Each structure stands twice: as C-alpha cells, then as structure tokens.
Amino acid sequence: MLTALLCGAVVFPGLFFSFRKGLRDTFTHWSEADVVCVSERLVSAIHASLATAAGVTVVASCNDVMTDSHWLVNWFVLFGAPFMAFDIFAMYLSHYHTQRVRGPSSSLSGHSLQTVKAFLSKDWMLVLHHLALLLIFMPITLFFRRGLGDFFIGCLFTTEFSTPFVSVGKILIQLGLDDTRLHRINGVIILWSFFTCRILLFPFMYWMYGRQFGVPLHRVAFHLPLHATWVYWFILLLRKAKRLYLRQSRGGGDGTGRKTD
Numbered sequence: 001m002l003t004a005l006l007c008g009a010v011v012f013p014g015l016f017f018s019f020r021k022g023l024r025d026t027f028t029h030w031s032e033a034d035v036v037c038v039s040e041r042l043v044s045a046i047h048a049s050l051a052t053a054a055g056v057t058v059v060a061s062c063n064d065v066m067t068d069s070h071w072l073v074n075w076f077v078l079f080g081a082p083f084m085a086f087d088i089f090a091m092y093l094s095h096y097h098t099q100r101v102r103g104p105s106s107s108l109s110g111h112s113l114q115t116v117k118a119f120l121s122k123d124w125m126l127v128l129h130h131l132a133l134l135l136i137f138m139p140i141t142l143f144f145r146r147g148l149g150d151f152f153i154g155c156l157f158t159t160e161f162s163t164p165f166v167s168v169g170k171i172l173i174q175l176g177l178d179d180t181r182l183h184r185i186n187g188v189i190i191l192w193s194f195f196t197c198r199i200l201l202f203p204f205m206y207w208m209y210g211r212q213f214g215v216p217l218h219r220v221a222f223h224l225p226l227h228a229t230w231v232y233w234f235i236l237l238l239r240k241a242k243r244l245y246l247r248q249s250r251g252g253g254d255g256t257g258r259k260t261d
Contacts, residue, residue, distance in 0.1 A: 004075045008082035016043045016090055033097035038174055040090040041167040047083045048163030051076065052197075055157025062151035065208050069150045076157065077141045084130045091126060095119040155205050162193035 019039035023030065054076040062068035096115055120127060141153055165186055172183045206220040 001074060001078050004078040005081060008079040011079075012043055012047065012083040012086050015046060016040065016086070019043065031097070031101050033094070033101045034174055036090070036097050037094045038171055040087070040094050041171050043083070043090065044087065045164035045167040047080060047087075048160035048167075051080060051157045051160040055154045055160075058150055058154025058157065062154065065151040065205075065212055066148055069147060070154070073150045073153045074142055077138055077153075081134060081138055084134050088127055088130050091123055092116065092119045095122060151208070152205055155201055159198050159201060161197040162190055165190045165193055 016039050019042050020035055023035045023038055024032075027034070054072050058070045058072055061070050096111065096119065099115070099118065145153075169183065169186050169190060172178060172180070172186065177183055203217070207217050209215070210217050210220045
C-alpha cells in the first residue's frame with residue numbers, strides 16, 4: 001500500500017508542474033495566475049476521472065453490497081491522498097497569483113501569513129472538504145470498516161464524475177470561450193452529471209441495499225445496522241483519538257503508553 005501512496009505523491013505534483021511549464025511555454029501571453037489556475041484544474045480533472053473509473057470498477061464487481069471487497073478501494077484511497085494534500089497547495093498558489101494580478105500591493109509582494117489567511121478565508125470550504133477526506137474519510141476507509149462496504153465506497157468515488165466538466169467549464173472561461181456552444185453544452189453536462197452522481201446516487205445505494213435484503217426503499221435508512229453507517233465509523237475514529245491522547249498524557253508522549261525520557 002505504500003507503493004500507492006508514493007505513486008500519488010509523484011504523479012499529481014508531477015502533472016501539475018509539467019502542465020505549468022507546458023502552458024507557460026505554449027501560451028506566452030498568459031499571466032502566471034492563468035497558468036497556475038488551468039494547471040490546477042487539469043490535475044483536478046484527471047484525479048476525478050481516475051476516481052470515477054475506480055468507483056465504477058468497484059461497484060460493478062460487488063454482488064454483495066456489504067461483504068464483497070475489491071483491492072482498488074484501499075489502493076485508490078492511498079493513491080488519492082497526496083492529491084488532496086497537494087491540491088490545497090495548488091489552490092493557494094492559484095489564489096495568490098490571481099490576487100497579485102488583480103491588485104498588486106505591498107501586502108502581496110510575497111508569500112506571507114497574511115496571504116495564507118486570505119486564501120483560507122476565501123476557500124475555507126474547499127480546504128475543509130480536502131482535510132475531512134484526509135483526516136476522517138481515509139482513516140475510516142482503511143482502518144474502521146472491518147472489511148465492509150466496498151460497494152458504497154465505490155459509489156462515493158463516482159461522486160467525482162461531475163468534477164472534470166466543472167474544470168473544463170472554468171478552463172473555457174479562462175480561454176475566453178464562455179459565450180460559445182461548447183461552454184453551454186458543457187454546462188448542461190455539469191447539471192446532468194451532478195444530479196446523477198451527487199443526488200440520485202444516494203437513493204441508488206439505498207435501493208441496492210434494500211433489494212439485497214428485501215427492505216423497502218423508504219425503510220432502508222432505519223434498517224441499516226449501525227456498524228454500516230458513517231456515524232459509527234466516525235465515533236470509532238473519535239474514540240481511538242481519545243485513547244491515543246490519554247496514552248500520551250499518561251505515558252509521557254510516545255503514543256504507546258511507555259514513558260519517554
């Protein structure tokens with residue numbers, strides 16, 4: 001599994017810096033803000049496409065929605081983790097260069113705590129989303145599921161299906177093609193993909209569970225065992241964090257309960 005983590009740590013930053021160099025050399029009239037923004041969007045689109053492909057593969061391979069497993073689930077979670085961390089940095093770079101283009105000032109003459117605070121203030125929801133995936137979703141998926149629910153994790157991967165089209169839309173705007181038929185068609189695809197994979201997806205998961213266990217769709221939420229829900233896994237995560245904290249405070253801080261010098 002370390003291989004998946006290392007692959008992600010090489011692939012996504014490598015793609016970003018390769019796109020950044022290629023776009024800078026190709027579109028010489030673009031500002032650094034344009035180059036960084038489009039590079040970040042392209043990498044995001046690639047990650048989302050891979051996540052969707054992984055999700056479809058997992059969902060198609062699972063006959064039992066609770067107990068069937070697929071190696072790609074844990075592998076892709078680790079592979080995608082470096083993207084979530086790096087994308088925060090890439091979004092910060094995009095924000096930083098955009099602000100410099102819009103209004104250069106002494107406060108934006110270089111990277112500083114002020115520029116970081118401005119970024120976090122503007123994009124705090126996206127940063128929170130990425131951190132939640134890293135600090136909550138990843139540990140739950142890797143350590144607390146007890147081998148259950150690969151089908152549902154695969155479904156959650158497919159929620160990224162709309163992301164490439166969102167990225168394409170922003171790139172088209174960057175290229176000045178926002179008043180074209182291509183941009184309008186892409187907008188329709190965004191609405192369709194978002195509705196399908198971020199709204200209809202959840203009734204679909206309930207329906208698949210109900211079909212397997214003979215439960216009506218409207219009663220599935222009340223029939224799901226607690227250990228099959230995200231709430232249970234989140235509670236386990238909090239309990240583990242609490243135990244680790246207690247061990248460190250009592251044992252001297254090495255995380256194992258043993259005292260340290």
